[in-house]
Amino acid sequence: MIRLEPVLEFDDFTFLHLSGDLSPTDLNAFLRRWAEYNQGDELSDLLHTEDDMTLLPGGVRATRPSGAAVTPGCCCGLDEWRSWISLLDREPIWMGHDPGVVQKFVGDKVHLSQEGGELTLKLPLRDIPTLVAQVRTDLLGLLGLVEAHAGPEYAAILDRDLTITDPLP
Template sequence: MWALIGRIVTDDDLSITAADVTEAIEEYLTSGDEETYAPGGLLVASGDVVINPGCCVGLDEWRDWLGALDGRPVDLGHDPDVLLENRGTVLRLWQDKDQLLRGEVPSPSERYIDIPREDLLGLLRGVHHRRAPSVGV
């Protein structure tokens, strides 16, 4: 819940401006702030490899991953940068620490996770049903 209301009810120094939780939620619901979202995106893990979500992507944007099935680019945020590369039967997810330039691919030594294309829809259904911010491959 804090991911949703934190930006609305804190000052720049993160001190709470609402008197209580009810006031904080009311401020969030009535703010009219079009920039309101739950930051974080999806965390993807496989074995000992973990790809953290980039900033500027909200949990509410998990459906955007469906575009990868049609070969469309998916914005997964930055800091840390996340790159989803279409490799035919798999979607390769890279965590980039150094912010690649457009069109560049991480070096082969970078850690990545291959998501079988045929599994993506089921994984996303699991996220939807569990409301969990992570995907295990």
């Protein structure tokens, strides 16, 4: 079965699967990337940003059990994770560019493939609600780690900007 995973993108187009199972090293990498991506020198700068929200590069990665994956492209943000529900209405979702993700609706599935790649993942539309709920579960785990490691004020910012604790439609 295909899995959807919230991922953080680093500058070298590597991705970190975000969840409550992050090692301390990976959690620190997440926190550092979050601050740096929002023009901060350190995490505490997030408390004083003049922007309405902080951003996190990445998004949702669709992964087969074998590890083969379709990943978000450039300019996709983790704040887009809830948009996957739109696939139920056969609405394409933003997954970035260079490389982008080709989305084709065929019968009761959406076919996902990376631009220029040969891999196509065929995702049954009926699985979308369960898969998006798993993304939320992973993000709730991350939120708990952020609260325990960095403090409730950072967890509140993360929740505000990613809309993690709000109920799913």
